[in-house]
Amino acid sequence: MLTLYSYFRSSASYRLRIALALKGLAHETVPVHLLKGGGEQHQAAYRAVNPAGLVPVLQDGDTVLTQSLAIMEYLDEAYPASPLLPSGALDRARVRALALTIACDIHPLGNLRVLNYVGDTLGAGEEGRKVWASHWIALGFEAFEEMLSRPGAPTGQFCHGDTPGMADCCLVPQVFNARRFGLDLAPYPTIARIASRCETLAPFVKAHPANQADAREATTP
Helix, strand or coil: CEEEEECCCCHHHHHHHHHHHHCCCCEEEEECCCCHHHCHHHCHHHHCCCCCCCCCEEEECCEEEECHHHHHHHHHHHCCCCCCCCCCHHHHHHHHHHHHHHHHHHHHHHCHHHHHHHHHHCCCHHHHHHHHHHHHHHHHHHHHHHHHHCCCCCECCCCCECCCCHHHHHHHHHHHHHHHCCCCCCCCHHHHHHHHHHCCCHHHHHHCHHHCHHHHHHCCC
16 A cells, blocks of 8 residues: 655655656645644654655555656556656656756745744744745746647657656646735746646645645634
8 A cells, every 4th residue: 555645735745746646646634734833844763764754755565656757667567557757768868857946946946844933033034935936836847848848849739749748747836825925827828737737637636735634623712
């Protein structure tokens, strides 16, 4: 049985939930609340699972896996049905580049611990967090939009062709974050089109933060 340690609003957890749903892999979810009690990710019990104190973590039997993109690659190798990466070497390289543009260039600068440092330690406050996050998402989306829309790019209904895959798993959570911070998506029409298409599909709906058990618990009096 697969076990996913997840937080409903975590982008990295969100992208892995999409990947698991696209591949049709059943799993148990263990919520890790990143805010409750100062953050459950800091507690010794969770640090024993992941010393970095980050989500997601995927446990497959006795094996504990970290880092969402590494986990997606593992899932494709261990559970090859409904692959997240295309078959050709050049196509796989393009999808990885798109995914890494989100996961390495954009997402880390808007991570909870970074935003807390900007807002609290540096004294920028809530408005400062919003300005910081929006700036870096916009800068990354400019590059991502160009990668999708340049002449000859194999972009289709989704980031690569007409089947959703790893790049889409990364893009949709980042679009969710962009909306949270009030970023206008009008300058990124290809991103907006692909995200809207993805959001109509059952795996993406299932993985959405609002549809997670810990999100419902967080809003329960």
